[in-house]
Structures are given as structure tokens and as C-alpha cells.
Amino acid sequence: MIWVVVDRLTKSSHFIAIKTGMLVPKLAEIYVEQIVRLHGIPWSIVSDRDPRFTS
Template sequence: MDFVTKLPKSSQGYDTIWVIADRLTKSAIFTPIRETDLMDKLARIYLKEVITRHGILVSIISDRNPRFVSNFWGSLQNALGTRLDMSTAYHPETDGQSKRSI
């Protein structure tokens, strides 16, 4: 998971793309969001766009974006039984799938 930020605003006000890459199938979900969207809204989008399509994930690799290290996100994934793995700072190859999808 990663974010492409600082994009020009769309007519709906979106300025960020949330990239969610599936390591198994090499498919990706590109979801438009606003950089200011709060974690509860992102959680709803995640449930709608990811969980409904793919089911509960075994693990997630993401960078150390504050959204992904928040207590809310950790609690949600813990409740779902999903393991959270954080990539090492300045080593984007850990999460290379989302980088290659962009």
C-alpha cells in the first residue's frame, strides 16, 4: 500500500491516489482519495474496495505513513487478523510491488 500525493485536484476534489497492490496476482487497486481524508473514511474505502473483492488479507506491507502506523489502523487490522509489516525507511524495494504499479 502506498499513496501518490500532490496531484492536481480532480473535479470531485481528489488529489491523491491510494495504491493497493496484490502480491499474489500482481493486480492493483487505484482508489482516488483526498490527502485530508481521515482514517475512518480510509477504513470504509478499504473495506469496500479491498475486503469485498479479495476477502480478509493475510498480511499488508506498507511504508511508515502516519496513516498506516496509527492505532486505529493497527486495531482494525488486528481485529481482522491481518499482519502488518512496515517497510524499512529509505528501502522502497520492500514494498516494490506498489512502486512498480504506479
């Protein structure tokens, strides 16, 4: 599965290979390692409403 992360300000995209069924704590770790280290902490996050990301 490919996780697509788009920075709407710079219009840059990141494509991250992940395993299907990966849990949220691991996704958060990958997000920090791959995205936050490059762009800093985001002001907001827009998701596709996957049940893993909604409360």
C-alpha cells in the first residue's frame, strides 16, 4: 500500500510504502520520521476519513 502525503503549501508530495493493516502508532512514527523531519509540525492534517484516524 502507498501512503500519499501532500504539503498543500509547497505542493510537494511524499509517497511512503506501508503494510496493509499497519497500526496508528507505527504510522505516527513513520510520519514523524519521514514528514515532520523535513517540513516541521503541520498546522493541520486532512485525512480521507479512514476509521484508523477518526475517533
